[in-house]
Amino acid sequence: MRDEIIEKLRLHLQTDINTEASCVYLLAQIRKFLEQQQIQRFWNLRMCANWTLHSTLDNGQNRTVRLLLEEANEFLAASERDGAFVLDSQHPLSNKLLFATSLHDELFSFLSLIELDTSICENPERLNKLLTAFGGVINDTPLICKPEHPLSHLHKITFTKTNRIEGSELPFSISWHFYRIDKPTLDITIEPDTYLPDSKGNPNALLKAQWLRCVERPE
Numbered sequence: 001m002r003d004e005i006i007e008k009l010r011l012h013l014q015t016d017i018n019t020e021a022s023c024v025y026l027l028a029q030i031r032k033f034l035e036q037q038q039i040q041r042f043w044n045l046r047m048c049a050n051w052t053l054h055s056t057l058d059n060g061q062n063r064t065v066r067l068l069l070e071e072a073n074e075f076l077a078a079s080e081r082d083g084a085f086v087l088d089s090q091h092p093l094s095n096k097l098l099f100a101t102s103l104h105d106e107l108f109s110f111l112s113l114i115e116l117d118t119s120i121c122e123n124p125e126r127l128n129k130l131l132t133a134f135g136g137v138i139n140d141t142p143l144i145c146k147p148e149h150p151l152s153h154l155h156k157i158t159f160t161k162t163n164r165i166e167g168s169e170l171p172f173s174i175s176w177h178f179y180r181i182d183k184p185t186l187d188i189t190i191e192p193d194t195y196l197p198d199s200k201g202n203p204n205a206l207l208k209a210q211w212l213r214c215v216e217r218p219e
Helices: 002-012 020-036 043-053 063-082 092-097 099-113 124-138
Strands: 056-058 143-146 154-162 173-180 186-195 208-216
Touching: 002 020, 020 043, 020 124, 043 063, 043 092, 043 099, 043 124, 063 092, 063 143, 063 154, 063 173, 092 099, 099 124, 099 173
Parallel strands: 056 143
Antiparallel strands: 143 154, 154 173, 173 186, 186 208
16 A cells, blocks of 8 residues: 555656646545554654645544644644744744645655655645645635644644735735634744745755744734
């Protein structure tokens, strides 16, 4: 089964991933491979596959969702204790929230792991087609993640595809909304900065360095 999935992916990646159907197929095969091989890495790839198939997820049987909710709850607890919302590049939650950048890096790592062509990650045009197709799949479909059992600081998380942000060459962005317990909702948006080299150090990469803005929503 392992070799069969790898062969399916090899054939599928010979052409551009430029339709919603081809994007869903790619992510479904990747998730199947990760589950069958019991590989626990690649959070963003798993979450992308989840988003193409569901609009609501809980953490009862879904380790991907459970990890996000636990880290978000810990972040909110620390922020309340410290009096500030700080999501720097070293925070484990940052890589999850910087969605497209982390997806690119994980896809490159995954394809390298199974020794398949990585040009979809290295070619800005091919990558843009993939991201545009993924954006079409999740369009108008916010994803809701909620805990099976109550957490101390977090009620639920929703994330939504938004329009391309000014200064970014990515075809869309993601906004996150942390619904807190007895506190205003925390909105987190992705802001562009300077160019970020891709996984092989190519300065002409599609992706840009990004940072996360946290704002409490007025009540």
